Amino acid sequence: MVDPSASPVIPSARSKIDRHRMNELDAISHRPKGTRSALGGTDWQYIEAPGLDDFSAQDWETLNRQRTPYFAGQQAAQALRMLTASRDDATFGYQINNYEHCLQAATMALRDGLDEETVVVALLHDVGFVACPTLHGEFAAALLGAYISERNHWMLRRHAIFQVHHCRGWPGLDHDERERWRGHAHFEWTARFVERYDQNSIQADYENAKIEEFVPLVQRIFARPPRGVGHPE
Ligand SMILES: [Fe+2]
Ligand SMILES: [Fe+2]
Numbered sequence: 398m399v400d401p402s403a404s405p406v407i408p409s410a411r412s413k414i415d416r417h418r419m420n421e422l423d424a425i426s427h428r429p430k431g432t433r434s435a436l437g438g439t440d441w442q443y444i445e446a447p448g449l450d451d452f453s454a455q456d457w458e459t460l461n462r463q464r465t466p467y468f469a470g471q472q473a474a475q476a477l478r479m480l481t482a483s484r485d486d487a488t489f490g491y492q493i494n495n496y497e498h499c500l501q502a503a504t505m506a507l508r509d510g511l512d513e514e515t516v517v518v519a520l521l522h523d524v525g526f527v528a529c530p531t532l533h534g535e536f537a538a539a540l541l542g543a544y545i546s547e548r549n550h551w552m553l554r555r556h557a558i559f560q561v562h563h564c565r566g567w568p569g570l571d572h573d574e575r576e577r578w579r580g581h582a583h584f585e586w587t588a589r590f591v592e593r594y595d596q597n598s599i600q601a602d603y604e605n606a607k608i609e610e611f612v613p614l615v616q617r618i619f620a621r622p623p624r625g626v627g628h629p630e
Contacts (some may be wrong), residue, residue: 404501437467473619474477476540480517481526481608492601495526501598504606509593516551517541517618520611522556533557545624551583552590559587563596 407493424629428434433443441463444456452460491498503520511519518541527534538553559575578584 403508411421413470413482436463437470438463444597470621471483473480473616476524476619477612477615480531483527484608486527491599493599495523498603499523499602500608500611501600502594503567503611504603505598507513507606507610513614514545514618515549515590516611517614518545518553519617521540522553522595542626544618544621546588550582552587556591556595559591560596563591 415423436443444452444453444460446456453591480496480499483494485494486494488494493501498536499520499522502522502551503516506516506519521541522537523533524540525533529536534554534557538550542551555575561570562572562575564570565572575588578587588593
């Protein structure tokens with residue numbers, strides 16, 4: 398059902414930078430005034446009210462009935478498109494770009510026989526690395542948090558700080574900042590994930606699995622009943 402190769406990836410101009418990218422965005426279809434987005438199902442209906450204030454109980458019943466299958470079909474696909482949209486991007490110096498890094502982390506986790514959830518977590522752990530660099534761990538934690546264990550959620554939120562432990566050659570960093578969590582139930586797992594699947598998954602000579610291998614795993618993780626992880630106040 399999900400085919401990342403068919404997703405609307407912006408063709409990479411492999412330009413030095415992304416002035417060209419913005420021009421490519423101009424070429425993406427623009428919805429003329431008065432036209433509607435396609436409905437996801439042949440027997441689905443649009444809600445005609447102009448704002449939520451005007452939705453009737455019947456409108457909400459219709460919307461919520463259509464929402465459930467829509468999300469079931471789209472959620473994993475959209476998460477994968479977020480990742481695959483950058484598959485042809487340049488790198489700022491690593492041998493491989495962020496997409497390949499994510500794929501490599503997941504491949505290593507898969508070949509080590511880790512559980513399906515952790516393979517998916519590895520695949521998406523840096524999905525926000527370029528768009529949301531400072532808080533990219535929180536980005537992934539927010540994306541996956543309702544569907545994964547507290548152990549992996551905790552790990553995602555803090556993995557970038559644990560990563561600094563491996564940047565010994567980078568002067569001026571607090572390489573032991575992770576020590577503030579020493580003794581926490583998820584400290585050792587987070588340290589192990591970063592050491593085995595993150596700090597080293599930047600190798601051009603490593604043969605990554607194909608993204609298609611991970612699609613059913615991602616679909617199954619997002620099909621889990623969401624658990625409560627709290628909402629912002
Ligand atoms: Fe990261
Ligand atoms: Fe990473």
